[in-house]
Structures are given as C-alpha cells and as structure tokens.
Amino acid sequence: MYLNLIQLAASFGVSEKVVEDWMRREGLPHLPDRGRLLFDRAQVANWAASRGLAAQAGFLAPEVPAFATGFALEPLIRTGGIWREIAAADVPEVLARIVTSLPGATAPVRALLAQRLRTPGGVTLAPVGGGFALPHPSTRVALGRASGAVALLLLRDAMPLADPAPDTVPVTRLIFFIAPSPRAHLDLLGRLSRTLLRGPLREAIARGASDEELFAAVAAADAAMGVAGKGVTS
Missing domain, CATH: 3.40.930.10 (Mannitol-specific EII; Chain A)
Structure with missing residues (x-):
C-alpha cells in the first residue's frame, strides 16, 4: 500500500514540511511518481520503528497511543x-x-x-x-x-x-x-x-x-x- 505526502503527514500528525525534512535528513523512504511523492507503508513503518517514532492516526496508527508512555514537555x-x-x-x-x-x-x-x-x-x-x-x-x-x-x-x-x-x-x-x-x-x-x-x-x-x-x-x-x-x- 502506498501513501501520498498528505496522508503520511496526517498519519504522523506533523506538517508536510516535517515529512520533507525527514526525507532529506533522516532517509525516509519515498518514491517519486509523475510529479508527486509516494511512500510504501511497510517501508515507512520499518523506518519509523527503527527510530522509535510512531504514527498517531490514519493508515499507520498503532492500537495504543504512541505517547501513552512518552515524556512531558x-x-x-x-x-x-x-x-x-x-x-x-x-x-x-x-x-x-x-x-x-x-x-x-x-x-x-x-x-x-x-x-x-x-x-x-x-x-x-x-x-x-x-x-x-x-x-x-x-x-x-x-x-x-x-x-x-x-x-x-x-x-x-x-x-x-x-x-x-x-x-x-x-x-x-x-x-x-x-x-x-x-x-x-x-x-x-x-x-x-x-x-x-x-x-x-x-x-x-x-x-x-x-x-x-x-x-x-x-x-x-x-x-x-x-x-x-x-x-x-x-
């Protein structure tokens, strides 16, 4: 399953700019396709898991909120x-x-x-x-x-x-x-x-x-x- 940039940003609860920064600086797997960006769900899930990062909603959402055992700001x-x-x-x-x-x-x-x-x-x-x-x-x-x-x-x-x-x-x-x-x-x-x-x-x-x-x-x-x-x- 592939997600587009908007779907992926919504899944992690971040802006599209943050996702683009992850692509440039963190090696987020992506696939250019006719002027748009696509993200393979399995590759993104593995990438996020290796960094301790979890989605909050949408296609990648876990059953338990990611920050249930998180940290205070x-x-x-x-x-x-x-x-x-x-x-x-x-x-x-x-x-x-x-x-x-x-x-x-x-x-x-x-x-x-x-x-x-x-x-x-x-x-x-x-x-x-x-x-x-x-x-x-x-x-x-x-x-x-x-x-x-x-x-x-x-x-x-x-x-x-x-x-x-x-x-x-x-x-x-x-x-x-x-x-x-x-x-x-x-x-x-x-x-x-x-x-x-x-x-x-x-x-x-x-x-x-x-x-x-x-x-x-x-x-x-x-x-x-x-x-x-x-x-x-x-």
Whole structure:
C-alpha cells in the first residue's frame, strides 16, 4: 500500500514540511511518481520503528497511543525558558546561551554544542505554519537521559528563511529543542509539531499569555497526551 505526502503527514500528525525534512535528513523512504511523492507503508513503518517514532492516526496508527508512555514537555520548557522581544539576528546567540546551561551535560559538551549552533548550517529551521518554526541542531547528539531542553522564542521581527513558510506567514515564534538522543529528537520533533498545529499552547502564544500561563498550557498539552510529569527518555 502506498501513501501520498498528505496522508503520511496526517498519519504522523506533523506538517508536510516535517515529512520533507525527514526525507532529506533522516532517509525516509519515498518514491517519486509523475510529479508527486509516494511512500510504501511497510517501508515507512520499518523506518519509523527503527527510530522509535510512531504514527498517531490514519493508515499507520498503532492500537495504543504512541505517547501513552512518552515524556512531558513542561519540565523541558522550564529548563529552556521563554525568551521575549528577541531580534531575529540575535537568535543564534540565544540558542547558544540556552545550551550552555543544559542540565546533565558537561561543560565541554555544552561549549561544543554552543559552537556548533553558532556556525552556518548548525541549526535546522523547520517552519510548521501560522508563524511558527522549530529550530533544532542539525547534528544529532547523545546527551543522556538527564539532559535536553525546549525554549520558546518570541521575536520582534520576522526570521529570514531559506525556503518560504508553507502558508507564507512570517515566522516570528520559534520553539527550539535539543534532545538527549537521536530517537528522542524525532519524538520531540513530532510532538512539538502536533502541539503547534492546534491546542492550548498555540492559543496561549497567540493571545500573548504570561510565562506562567504558557507553562500551564504546556502542562495541559502534556495531560491531554497522558504524559504529565514524565521526563524525556533516550
């Protein structure tokens, strides 16, 4: 059975842009066919299983929700923090500052990560629509179970993009994340993409909520997924 791009994105609960990033950066199997992309169901299932990634709906949905034993975002975003009125030009330096305070990582590792984030191509920026994007390290890292962070950056001006946003809305809201392992990286990417497509966090950001209201919205999203209070696992 073959799925098209829209069906596959819906199955994982992510944007089509995220699926295209998986194709380019994660080796997601696909087949060009007369100007469109097709995905073999069995190949995709094997690819996802090898990365600890599971679908949420549609053709690839498991019988048990994938995040029934997942991780909570609230502790991660409290670690990374909420950064307001950030100039787009200052984003690389802010990301470097975030990783220099990562828990569970040694000082040399934090310094190396900060250096990587400051270099050209060190950050992948994945637009998800509605003015949101998910920047994350281009190189996967293995930090260990105790590490990882999520940070919300609210920008003063639009972030320049190499490719246009999927809905042409200027990107002014970033959720940066760094995961403890490559498997957790994919989990975080899918989870955050779903969280920004709809739900309390997106609504709270749109209405200019306070930091504590935003933390509460993240906790509500965790509770809706049945993962409140659980940390990231590798």
